[in-house]
Amino acid sequence: MSETERPDPSAFSxxxxxxxLSEVQLGHxxxxxLSKTLxxxxxxxxxxxxxxxMLHDGAVLDLGGKRLAFSTDSFVVHPHVFPGGDIGSMAVHxxxxxxxxxxxxxxxxxxxxxxxxxxxxxxxxxxTASLREAAKAAGVHVVTGDTKVVDRGKGDGVYINTSGVxxxxxxxxxxxxxAQAGDVVILSGEIAAHGIAVLSVRExxxxxxxxxxxxxxxxxxxxxxxxAGGADVHVLRDPTRGGVASALTEIATAAGVGVKxxxxxxxxxDGVRGACELLGLDPLYVANEGxxxxxxxxxxxxxxxxxxxxxxxxxxAAIVGEVVEDHAGEVRARSTIGGERIVDMLSGExxxxxx
Numbered sequence: 001m002s003e004t005e006r007p008d009p010s011a012f013s014x015x016x017x018x019x020x021l022s023e024v025q026l027g028h029x030x031x032x033x034l035s036k037t038l039x040x041x042x043x044x045x046x047x048x049x050x051x052x053x054m055l056h057d058g059a060v061l062d063l064g065g066k067r068l069a070f071s072t073d074s075f076v077v078h079p080h081v082f083p084g085g086d087i088g089s090m091a092v093h094x095x096x097x098x099x100x101x102x103x104x105x106x107x108x109x110x111x112x113x114x115x116x117x118x119x120x121x122x123x124x125x126x127x128t129a130s131l132r133e134a135a136k137a138a139g140v141h142v143v144t145g146d147t148k149v150v151d152r153g154k155g156d157g158v159y160i161n162t163s164g165v166x167x168x169x170x171x172x173x174x175x176x177x178x179a180q181a182g183d184v185v186i187l188s189g190e191i192a193a194h195g196i197a198v199l200s201v202r203e204x205x206x207x208x209x210x211x212x213x214x215x216x217x218x219x220x221x222x223x224x225x226x227x228a229g230g231a232d233v234h235v236l237r238d239p240t241r242g243g244v245a246s247a248l249t250e251i252a253t254a255a256g257v258g259v260k261x262x263x264x265x266x267x268x269x270d271g272v273r274g275a276c277e278l279l280g281l282d283p284l285y286v287a288n289e290g291x292x293x294x295x296x297x298x299x300x301x302x303x304x305x306x307x308x309x310x311x312x313x314x315x316x317a318a319i320v321g322e323v324v325e326d327h328a329g330e331v332r333a334r335s336t337i338g339g340e341r342i343v344d345m346l347s348g349e350x351x352x353x354x355x
Contacts, residue, residue, distance in 0.1 A: 056176065067168040068104075068167060072161065077354060085213045099164050100219040101222070101238055110146075115150070117150065173231060181325040191243065195286035195354050196211050218291075229307070245331065245345065249343070258325065261334070
């Protein structure tokens with residue numbers, strides 16, 4: 001083949017999405033680098049204020065000497081029902097968990113339903129009942145809401161938005177910026193179950209073991225951790241979209257520190273591990289809906305770990321890493337074979353529509 005006949009090598013490449021795209025991409029909602037760019041360069045810039053700029057799981061507002069956490073989230077998961085949960089229960093868990101990551105005890109939730117004309121009423125009744133039971137299990141009431149209906153073909157059956165408010169006890173101060181060198185990183189249990197469970201039913205995949213989402217309310221577990229560690233608990237974060245990798249990278253960037261992970265210590269179900277290997281997915285990037293990362297001072301690490309393990313949702317909790325001064329803004333992981341790799345944020349979307 002002559003030089004002039006050689007094809008352009010770029011024709012065979014799969015370039016990472018660019019931040020200057022002229023249209024919204026699925027990756028803008030994936031919890032990775034595109035999401036970060038969209039939030040920081042558009043929304044944070046547009047609504048610039050100290051509460052928003054913290055980039056916490058919710059805003060912390062001062063109310064006459066009391067601190068109130070306020071969070072909102074929208075749920076567009078497909079399919080609406082998956083092993084271990086559905087869009088209704090997940091809508092409660094997502095917002096309750098965001099409040100819990102601020103250190104708050106939930107006081108009340110709103111629930112707004114965007115329904116598509118033609119959506120089966122039987123399915124809506126089931127989802128509503130699931131949402132009610134999830135709120136009851138989390139110890140919180142749905143106290144207000146809204147309903148809208150869009151034309152047939154202009155939605156995906158049902159989308160749900162939930163917002164929540166909660167009260168933060170005195171002496172608790174959680175923020176991603178509080179992570180500091182010497183802190184210990186604790187993970188509350190096996191990761192990646194939610195994303196793989198949703199993917200399996202959406203794509204009709206069958207595996208040798210049943211894969212079930214970890215979707216659950218974490219406010220009871222986080223209260224145990226805060227009671228054990230108090231002000232020495234510096235950061236709580238639920239690694240949802242973008243998984244553990246993106247959550248820790250965001251924390252490292254916000255605090256100007258590095259994080260060193262030991263992949264051998266990260267809890268992972270054998271079935272989920274096998275599914276990730278088969279599909280070529282890194283479990284560190286797969287979404288969770290019932291897991292918590294706690295970054296705590298070393299002197300309370302054992303107490304915080306014991307507190308997690310005392311809760312049924314944290315029975316498999318483990319210390320998985322530490323915060324370091326080196327490689328600020330980066331997460332690095334020691335692999336199972338002893339090598340080290342940089343665990344960066346996803347450039348685009350790995351698993352769309354998982355929350």
